[in-house]
Amino acid sequence: xxxxxxxxxxIIAIVTALVFMFFIFRLVAKGKLREEYSFIWIVCTVxxxxxxxxxxxxxxxxxxxxxxxxxSIIFLAAIFAIVIFLVHLSVxxxxxxxxxxxxxxxxxxxxxxxxxxxxxx
Amino acid sequence: xxxEGKEKGMSRVLKVAVIIPCCxxxxxxxxxxxxxxxxxxxxxxxxxxxxINDCSTDNTRDILIxxxxxxxxxxxxxxxxxxxxxxxxxxxxxxxxxxxxxxxxGQHPPGELEKVLQPIFxxxxxxxIGSRYIVKQGFQSSALRRFGxxxxxxxxxxxxxxxIHDSTSGYRAISKKTMEIVSDYYPDEYPEPESIVLYxxxxxxxxxxxxxxxxxxxxxxxxxxxxxxxxxxKVTLGSIFLYIRLKLNGKRHFI
Numbered sequence: 001x002x003x004x005x006x007x008x009x010x011i012i013a014i015v016t017a018l019v020f021m022f023f024i025f026r027l028v029a030k031g032k033l034r035e036e037y038s039f040i041w042i043v044c045t046v047x048x049x050x051x052x053x054x055x056x057x058x059x060x061x062x063x064x065x066x067x068x069x070x071x072s073i074i075f076l077a078a079i080f081a082i083v084i085f086l087v088h089l090s091v092x093x094x095x096x097x098x099x100x101x102x103x104x105x106x107x108x109x110x111x112x113x114x115x116x117x118x119x120x121x
Numbered sequence: 122x123x124x125e126g127k128e129k130g131m132s133r134v135l136k137v138a139v140i141i142p143c144c145x146x147x148x149x150x151x152x153x154x155x156x157x158x159x160x161x162x163x164x165x166x167x168x169x170x171x172x173i174n175d176c177s178t179d180n181t182r183d184i185l186i187x188x189x190x191x192x193x194x195x196x197x198x199x200x201x202x203x204x205x206x207x208x209x210x211x212x213x214x215x216x217x218x219x220x221x222x223x224x225x226x227g228q229h230p231p232g233e234l235e236k237v238l239q240p241i242f243x244x245x246x247x248x249x250i251g252s253r254y255i256v257k258q259g260f261q262s263s264a265l266r267r268f269g270x271x272x273x274x275x276x277x278x279x280x281x282x283x284x285i286h287d288s289t290s291g292y293r294a295i296s297k298k299t300m301e302i303v304s305d306y307y308p309d310e311y312p313e314p315e316s317i318v319l320y321x322x323x324x325x326x327x328x329x330x331x332x333x334x335x336x337x338x339x340x341x342x343x344x345x346x347x348x349x350x351x352x353x354x355k356v357t358l359g360s361i362f363l364y365i366r367l368k369l370n371g372k373r374h375f376i
Binding site for chain 1: 173191192193194195196197199206207210211214309327
């Protein structure tokens with residue numbers, strides 16, 4: 001009985017990972033997500049798939065690291081990854097902020113130049 | 122006033138860009154520009170008012186166009202720092218000798234303009250700040266604001282050793298050399314106290330002159346009470362990081 005439940009869970013996990021991967025691929029294909037940002041999500045789904053299929057994987061790694069309660073690895077790794085990714089996004093955001101500002105100023109100055117030229121002619 | 126032609130560069134007329142950042146100032150902008158144009162300045166200055174329209178949603182733009190006022194039109198709202206920097210870039214590209222920042226809400230009387238221009242004309246300073254607090258006259262603003270200003274005075278003195286009484290004053294004149302520096306980098310939000318750090322670490326000579334300010338005739342201050350804490354926090358962080366960046370890198374090096 002226990003086996004049936006865990007198989008059911010395993011199937012759900014694999015299906016979820018596949019659906020997620022499909023969703024990411026679709027976003028990239030439609031041009032809504034740039035390839036460089038899709039990379040991290042694809043790696044995540046691959047990991048998810050790997051551990052859904054390799055059921056003892058988590059215990060093996062927990063043993064290697066000397067972690068008593070195996071599922072806590074998931075939380076540790078996930079939180080770590082999320083924090084890193086958020087910082088990365090903030091950096092991207094800051095860069096874009098500067099780029100938008102520079103573009104706006106440049107466009108405004110060009111508009112003014114153009115207006116001057118048009119009124120002179 | 123010094124007689125003309127006594128010092129070098131005096132025979133030349135100095136081109137002065139008066140940069141007026143403006144976001145929804147339909148009630149005061151026309152009066153201000155008219156006032157600048159009606160003020161008589163010494164012949165050594167050629168004054169050119171330039172409004173920076175920072176995405177106004179009221180009739181500001183129409184007023185500017187129908188009155189043939191020179192303006193730069195930002196398509197995206199950049200806030201005061203980005204708007205003023207656009208003006209500095211314009212002044213730099215169009216070979217102005219001095220750029221003056223003046224608020225669009227009528228707080229900075231054009232009659233005081235000469236006072237902030239004079240030290241640059243005399244080659245005594247690269248940055249001139251019109252200060253309310255050297256001689257306590259005219260509009261003095263709220264107690265909370267004065268508390269903030271005191272705090273920035275200490276922070277600036279701690280970081281750069283320069284004591285500026287009115288570091289939040291936006292009534293400023295800058296020289297050509299300063300324009301080149303601020304075209305490269307100018308703080309975004311609440312740029313006034315932070316830019317003093319930028320100026321002093323670039324070894325520019327900063328001079329404060331007393332000016333008399335008026336109470337605003339329209340619009341809102343960019344610093345409102347509920348934002349004060351954020352303002353102080355942001356400016357403190359900004360100043361400290363700017364200091365670290367300029368000190369450690371030796372050269373300016375920005376994101």
